[in-house]
Amino acid sequence: MSAKKHLYLVDGSAYIFRAYHRLPPLTDPQGTPVGAVYGYTTMLWKLADDLHKADGPTHLAVILDKSSRSFRNDLYDLYKANRPEPPEDLVPQFPLIRDATRAFSLPCIEEENVEADDMIASYARAATRKGWDVTIVSSDKDLMQLIGQCAEDELEPGVTEGGCIDMLDTMKNARIGREEVIEKFGVPPELVGDVLALMGDSVDNIPGIFGVGPKTASKLIDEHGSLTAALDSAEGMKASKLKERLIEHRADAELSRVLVTLKEDCPLPIALDEMKLDGVPPEPLAAFLEKHGFTSLLRRLGAGTGSPERTTNLDPQKAVNKGAEASSEGNRQPPPEWPAIDRSLYECVQSREALDRWIARAFAARLVAVDTETSALDAMQAELVGVSLATGPGEACYIPLAHGGTDMFAERPQQVDRAEALEALKPLLASDAVLKVFQNGKYDLNVLARYGVAVAPIDDTMIISFALDAGRSLDGIGGGHGMDELSERHLGHTPIPFKELCGTGKKAIPFGEVPLDKATAYAAEDAEVTWRLCKLLKPRLAVEGGTRVYERVDRPLVPVVAQMERHGIKVDHSRLARLSEEFATETAKLEAQIHQLAGEEFTIGSPKQLGDILFDKLGHKGGRKGKSGQYSTDQAVLERLSGDGAQIADRVLEWRQLTKLRSTYTEALQAAINPHTGRVHTSYSLVGAQTGRLSSTDPNLQNIPIRTPIGRQIREAFVPEEGNVLLAADYSQIELRLAAHMADVPELKEAFAHGEDIHSRTAKEMYGTVDRDTRAKAKTINFAILYGISxxxxxGRLGVEPDEAQAVIDTYFKRFPGIQSYIHETLESVRERGYSETLFGRKTWFPRIKAPNQAERQGSERAAINAPIQGTSADIIKRAMVRMMPALEQAGLGHVKMLLQVHDELVFELPEGDVATASPIIERVMATAAEPSVKLSVPLGIEIGTGMSWDAAH
Incomplete structure (x- = not known):
């Protein structure tokens, strides 16, 4: 008896749009847009490769939508009426995508008046009746109606057991079966259509019942067992909005149920047996790849006609700029001829002899990728469980150091003693002759440092990726700089997910309890992927102009920031506790005042209840309801009401600020104090902000309000150790200074050169007089225009009419024409090249700068105007951080600790007696940080203060 057949049905339409948003615009040698075609081809290739390695299909077909209309439009003429027309440059790619599918010698199925989902349903049902199993390659919620269902009747003659249906979500590399559908929808697959009918779908313009969301819909169907029963139950419900809506919109729900029902009896244009996989003949695929210039894929196929060194003819910017060759190099580098990743080649190092052998191999290789496995995410408290090394493709190992159960009587596998292993590794990790490569190395450096292990020199693939591609991608595929995303994007390989080993939630186990064979496969793979990424990405730095910012700014910053995190900062626990109590008391008073003004008690934190009070009961004007049916009560709305004299809005704003500060800082900071050090150790992300600024998390110390009395009270809780003081060094108006230099504005440069107050100078230029009111307006204008404000x-900022605001902008540009020229030239450059650039060469990509959607386009334009300025500011303070400790050490002040970087400020801790000596050194390093790479035409002003708290240092 032959093995059971397994049909894979690929939702090709979903692949197309994912592919379109995956890459920048690309053109082939004929000038035809092919970005989506290239992305689609690589995704289909990866799917085929993954399935070939796994328990793959015996049969496969790709299903596409033929047109935008279907029989559902005849039932409901507004069906999918909200969907915009496809992007102009995508339309000519649709036929090429069909060509790509056929180039793989795969069936490409599409039918008039029938959607791809219906064809998938029809083929799936037909296949299960033949006894075949079916996997739908998609993440479409409509198709989840089919999941977990097995054919039991109407089987074809001779078939004794029907097949079953599941789903493969390639975005998440996850299998979706019946249990996963129940977890997502709260009901089994056969009732998913009922849930969809109640909740509707704004994308497809399926009406559903207004105000009924996924949770309510799921609960109703789960309780009553069907849509009809749920609708029938409305008559017996207590009076409520839900009851009214179920009764009033019953017909909409019943229509929606018809619209979401998949058609399972469509004629099948290609017989199932014709979908059999017999391999991919190379000739048609090679011809297709050659025609469209996909040379890197040709190399993978082994059928290219060019030389091995030749890169693809793709030019990602040709559609918008024929001369921007460097910007496309990131998509033009073909991967080296490496063998596929084979986890069976990895070695688990369980003896000192084996460890010494790997250390010798790493010394000989001169480059080794290193990764640590730990017991927790917090680098300041995590226990080191193991170390992995990789020296080349298929050459990787895992060195377990603390595996075994947490119970003292648990059996522990054979492994090298941790202290002995680290002592053996120290010379390698500290050797100048061997480059150590990490992915997010800051974490590993901190873990190893706590065990007395220093590491240098290093490369970091996460930082390299950021230097090359910050902001480049449009979605999760390659949009971030995490290892899994980089591996998917650049290597076409999906690493083992962490949760596959350790689980999630209450059933999760620590990594030290993972069996060694599985731990080795996971950990060594991480090291090998990191090695491959370094070899693939680092050569791009020179080609794309990223070497300067990586080598002079980013790479040397990694150990500096790691050391800052280890230092942490002392926080007065008792002061925070008192503040928290004070905030709680004040919050209670505000709640009472708000309830009195409202005339009733209600939940202030509920946007719905607050909106009903403000606009329905109190009758304030200007209330707007969103798609959810409730009023917006965001910050802007409340500030507008406050400006109109609504006292309740003032109180709610105060209440929100206090509750946020209490939960985010006074309570959270107490919990964040490390029990071993007594200090708070924030974690800085070196790739968190697109422009290159550092971002702070766990806890976030960068969003504490600076100028409000409450914010200052929180900063008072940040204190030095006994005998020390805190020193805060802040760049004064650095972004305005950089704007004066980069836009070449003589008036502003002159003002800065003479130490004038820049806002007063602007007020004088704009209004002819300087007083408190004109200076405040000038300050608002200075910063707002640099951010491309409309x-x-x-x-809104100035409290005037739009026409008056436009007159202000016109006057500003007239007085400072250099600013207007800078904005115009910056936008033209970004539209042409696809990216902005700082004075140090840091690129920030803006793939939506020419988006047809106005909001997306204008958002990108505003960000593009400011990115070179803000990014240059970030580069300068990073350069200052890198140079700071060497300068202090040279002066005999190596004991001074650099603790925090917040916006344009650095915070230090030092003995009070060293302030006079350290201050001029800190000021000099910060003031000259741009040099010699960049010589600014304006001085960088530094303000330094000291005190017994962070607040007092300002």
Missing amino acids: RWGLA
Whole structure:
């Protein structure tokens, strides 16, 4: 008896749009847009490769939508009426995508008046009746109606057991079966259509019942067992909005149920047996790849006609710029001829002899990728469980150091003693002759440092990726710089997910309890992937102009930031506790005042209840309801009401600020104090902000309000150790200074050169007089225009009409024409090249700068105007951080600790007696940080203060 057949049905339409948003615009040698075609081809290739390695299909077909109309439009003429037309440059790619599918010698199925989902359903049902299993390659919620269902009747003659249906979500590399559908929808697959009918779908314009969301829909269907029963139950419900809506919109729900029902009896244009996989003949695929210039894929196929060194003819920017060759190099580098990753080649190092052998191999290789496995995410408290090394493709190992159960009587596998292993590794990790490569190395450096192990020199693939591709991608595929994303994007390989080993939630186990064979496969793979990424990405730095910012700014910063995190900062626990109590008391008072003003008690934190009070009961004007049916009560709305004299809005704003500060800082900071050090150790992300700024998390110390009395009270809780003081060194108006230099504005440069107050100078230029009011307006204008603000945005900031705001902008540009030229030239450059650039060469990509959607386009334009300025500011303070400790050590002040970097400020801790000596050194390093790479035409002003708290240092 032959093995059971397994049909894979690929939702090709979903692949197309994922592919379109995956890469920048690309053109082939004929000038035809092919970005989506290239992305689609690589995704299909990866799917085929993955399935070939796994328990793959015996049969496979790709299903596409033929047109935008279907029989559902005849039932409901507004069906999918909200969907925009496909992007102009995508339309000519649709036929090429069909060509790509056929080039793989795969069936490409599409039918008029029938959607791809219906064809998938029809083929799936037909296949299960033949006894075949079916996997739908998609993440479409509509198709989840089919999951977990097995054919039991109407089987074809001779078939004794029907097949079953599941789903493969390639975005998450996850299998979806019946249990996963129940977890997502709260009901089994056969009732998913009922849930969808109640909740509707704004994308497909399926009406559903207004106000009924996924949770309510799921609960109703789960309780009553069907849509009809749920609708029938409305008559017996207590009076409520839900009851009214179920009764009033019953017909909409019943229509929606018809619209979401998949058609399972479509004629099948290609017989199932014709979908049999017999391999991919190379000739048609090679011809297709050659025609469209996909040379890197040709190399993978082994059928290219060019020389091995030749790169693809793709030019990602040709559609918008024929001369921006460097910007496309990131998509033009073909991967080296490496063998596929084979986890069976990895070695688990359980003896000192084996460890010494790997150390010798790493010394000989001169480059080794290193990764640590630990017991927790917090680098300041995590226990080191193991170390992995990789020296080349298929050459990787895992060195377990603390595996075994947490119970003292648990059996522990054979492994090298941790202290002995680290002592053996120290010379390798500290050797100048061997480059150590990490992915997010800051974490590993901190873990190893706590065990007395220093590491240098290093490379970091996460930082390399950021230097090359910050902001480049449009979605999760390659949009971030995590190892899994980089591996998917650049290597076409999906690493083992961490949760596959350790689980999630209450059933999760620590990594030290993972069996060694599985731990070795996971950990050594991470090291090998890191090695491959370094070899693939680092050569791009020279080609794309990223070497300067990586080598002079980013790479040397990694150990500096790691050391800052280890230092941490002392926080007065008792002061925070008192503040928290004070905030709680004040919050209670505000709640009472708000309830009195409202005339009733209600949940202030509920946007719905607050909106009903403000606009329905109290009758304030300007309330707007969103798609959810409730009023917006965001910050802007409350500030507008406050400006109109609504006292309740003032109180709610105060209440929100206090509750946020209490939960985010006074309570959270107490919990964040490390029990071993008594200090708070924030974690800095070196790739968290697109422009290159550092971002702070766990806890976030960068969002504490600076100028409010409450924010200052929180900063008072940050204190030095006994005998020390805190020193805060802040760049004064650095972004305005950089704008004066980069836009070449003589008036502003002159003002800075003479130490004038820049806002007063702007007020004088704009209004002819300087007083408190004109200076405040000038300050708002100075910063707002640098952020590309619109007339409406400035009108809101200044409290004037849009026409008056436009007149202000016009006057500003007239007085400072250099600013207007800078904005115009920056936008033209970004539209042409696809990216902005700082004075140090840091690129920030803006793939939506020419988006047809106005909001997306204008958002990108505003960000693009400011990115070179803000990014240059970030580069300068990073350079200052890198140079700071060597300068202090040279002066005999190596005991001074650099603790925090917050916006344009650095915070230090030092003995009070060293302030006079350290201050001029800190000021000099910060003031000259741009040199010699960049010589600024304006001085960088530094303000330094000291005190017994962070607040007092300002």
